[in-house]
Amino acid sequence: MQLGLLIGCEGGKGDAIPHDVFDMAVVVEETIVFHIVKDVAHCFAMLMGVIYSVNLKYPEAMKYSFEFIQKVVMKIKAEQALAQVHGLRNRIHSKEDDEENPSQAPTECPPNPFSKFRMSSPFSR
Numbered sequence: 001m002q003l004g005l006l007i008g009c010e011g012g013k014g015d016a017i018p019h020d021v022f023d024m025a026v027v028v029e030e031t032i033v034f035h036i037v038k039d040v041a042h043c044f045a046m047l048m049g050v051i052y053s054v055n056l057k058y059p060e061a062m063k064y065s066f067e068f069i070q071k072v073v074m075k076i077k078a079e080q081a082l083a084q085v086h087g088l089r090n091r092i093h094s095k096e097d098d099e100e101n102p103s104q105a106p107t108e109c110p111p112n113p114f115s116k117f118r119m120s121s122p123f124s125r
């Protein structure tokens with residue numbers, strides 16, 4: 001099964017998502033299903049909608065990526081995700097928890113290794 005996004009743009013070689021886009025389309029088996037979509041995010045959401053509503057099989061080379069997007073990002077049948085997808089979701093959530101609740105600094109400071117040296121300043125009297 002071949003499916004994907006077709007992005008029409010002007011100009012030569014550029015970024016992965018070019019800035020001068022004049023048309024986008026969802027393509028399934030070399031047939032344009034939707035076109036004149038306003039941006040890449042909407043086009044990708046339309047692709048996911050087509051895959052889900054027509055019950056298409058994900059391309060084998062990207063099945064875990066598509067499943068992650070469906071089950072974790074879009075939360076469609078999240079409870080039926082594969083073990084690999086659940087594991088990745090849990091690792092992402094644990095990283096988010098670590099960032100939201102950073103560990104507390106220790107209450108005792110370690111000894112200052114420079115405490116035996118006398119600090120002087122040219123501005124002190």
